[in-house]
Amino acid sequence: MAPVSMATLDISFKPERAHLRRPKRGVIAERVVPQAVRGRYRRLKWAALILCLTIYYILPFVRWERGPGQPGQAVLFDMERGRLYAFFIEIWPQEVYYLTGLLVLATLVLIWINAVAGRIWCGYFCPQTVWTDLFLLVERAIEGDRRERLKKRDAPLTVRRILEIGLKHAAWILVSMATGGAFVLYFADAPTLVGDMVTGRASAIAYAWVVILTGTTYVLAGFAREQVCTWMCPWPRLQGAIWDPEALTVNYRDYRGEPRGSAKKAAELRAKGEPAGDCVDCLQCVNVCPIGIDIREGPNFACINCGLCVDACDGVMAKLDRPRGLIDYEAWANIERERSGQPARRRVVRTKTVALGLAIVALAAAMGVGLALRGDAKIAVIHDRNPVAVRLSDGRTRNGYTVRLYNKADNERSFRLAVSGLTDAAIEVVGHDAAVSVASDATRELRVLVSSAEGERRSIAFVATDLASGRAVTAQDMFIPSEGGR
Known part of the structure; x- marks a missing residue:
């Protein structure tokens, strides 16, 4: 693999590309307005969203019998008694090393996932991604898809437009309140706390945290969106150290797509025996990207590996009767191998992934044995x-x-x-x-x-x-x- 490939990885993308226009000099670029898309990876994202939200909202109400005088909530951060309950596990304050081990284990799992499939966690299971998808679903249901929203952005305000904006923000606030309310349920008996909050008997601290979490969810999922994934989250900054060219990440097969041109122009060039790429420069891959990057420019640390651009490109290729996979989950090393005429090699199982996997298993086993053997x-x-x-x-x-x-x-x-x-x-x-x-x-x-x-x-x-x-x-x-x- 040519060393220049890793040297050209970029994160300084321009979000305004998603709007097909550049802001005037001195004006901050408008936030990304992604377009809806259908496909296998969009369905996987919906499944991940439903799974994550179901667990988050339902888990506080799951019961677990621990005996007389013990809390009956399956997962509970009992601040009053200084305990962490997770089903059959009970962690005391003096056993904080188990929480430290859990954080180390989570870090190893993220690094292992990155070695296998890049920022796949960010694209499917990260809370910022899940709630941003939920907010976008509400926004599209009220204001329409990308084209309608862009038209309405520059159009003069009307009564209907004001009602749409008000309804959208009201729905966002309701979702944010449900998010903040569900979070505090992990710190007290959920059914009891719900009753206390409805009747006004809950503590001021509980109401304060609901307000704080409502505000953060509303701002981060409603307005910050791609800015969180790119600038506020530390994970993109770590990509320079842990990026793996053998990981299955979203990449553009430039050797197949270039030179770009319309379907008609490509047909004319091929008729003349001249090279023509499969990419018709429709910008669908850019329009659907929740981060606003152009994956055709090469590997980008800001890419969250959600695969929506793959769905968009596959849809266009299907309409043009061309093979799918112009943009696909593929190792960057394989893109370079294919470019030079070599066969692609899937190397998910390699020294790095095996070593990380063994470290994860060893740490998880050590923590499990420690929990099993600890006394009362x-x-x-x-x-x-x-x-x-x-x-x-x-x-x-x-x-x-x-x-x-x-x-x-x-x-x-x-x-x-x-x-x-x-x-x-x-x-x-x-x-x-x-x-x-x-x-x-x-x-x-x-x-x-x-x-x-x-x-x-x-x-x-x-x-x-x-x-x-x-x-x-x-x-x-x-x-x-x-x-x-x-």
């Missing part, structure tokens, strides 16, 4: 900072610790504290006997003093044993001897 009790220890150690009158050294016991079970439990690693250790739980009770689904903080005649720094283990079951949990810390005493 935990102990955490923090050594005192000042003083680190105290010399007692009998010559022994005493260290102080803050010990926190976690009881994740549904019943109250009693634990007996002990310390190992010191031959003559004496442990004192301030204000308690060695046995300490911890309420169900709660934590308890204890002040613990450990004394010993040891004169060397030693690693010790705090052991909390459940008196009912005999199971024990441990936490490591240090015992530090006094240096001169106090």
Whole structure:
């Protein structure tokens, strides 16, 4: 593959191309007005939209039985109790590393998807894409398709036009309110919160977040659209580092389409034995693009791989009785191979994709095993900072610790504290006997003093044993001897 191919990747596209006109000097380009299109990839996008919106709006109302005193919502970010519930999984604040692992896993999956099919996530499942498609559906239903909307944009206002604009924005606001309202349902019991919000009994914070999310959805999906995908989202900026010429991305077969010309002109050139491309320069691929780029100019980081230009071009080729695929999901490396007369090679399975896939499986497996093997009790220890150690009158050294016991079970439990690693250790739980009770689904903080005649720094283990079951949990810390005493 010629190195110039990667060097010419561009993101500095001109959105005004989608309007077939350039703005006057000093005037900001008008936002993209994409045209509706039909085809296999448009149907896939509708299916993705329906799936994503169904999950988003229905999931808060799915029930999951966890036992007495536990929330019955399948997915819940319980801010009051500091818990994250996801069906059979319960994450405590002290287990935030699972969320960190989930973020790392999501990043690896996105990079793997990019290596296989470019920005396919952006084109089908990204929330910005889903809600932009929904807003465009409303806009087309009220104002008409691209040509009608462009005519109305420059036409003088009439009563009917004002009603159309008002109806469109009212529908957008309703969708935005439903979006913001559904989001807050993930942070409280959904049926209860819906009733409280309707009757005005919900908290001011709940209403504030609905307003904030309504505003952001309305602005981003109604007005920012392609600007979010191109300039606000960091993903296009990463394409320079992770772009893969073997990934199945939307590309234009320029060796087949050039030189461009009308169907009549192409027929005349071919009759004369002169070269003529299949592209008739109809600009349908540009008109349907939600980002407003011209894929015929070469690979572009702003392309979200939605495939709408493929549908538009295939429709034109079908009408002209020419083979489909002038614009298609194809690896850029294959475009160059075909241009030079070499056969195309699909290399979805290669070192990069296999390595990323194995990393995803390994991380997911590690997190799954960790969740499966974790217990319903935990102990955490923090050594005192000042003083680190105290010399007692009998010559022994005493260290102080803050010990926190976690009881994740549904019943109250009693634990007996002990310390190992010191031959003559004496442990004192301030204000308690060695046995300490911890309420169900709660934590308890204890002040613990450990004394010993040891004169060397030693690693010790705090052991909390459940008196009912005999199971024990441990936490490591240090015992530090006094240096001169106090």
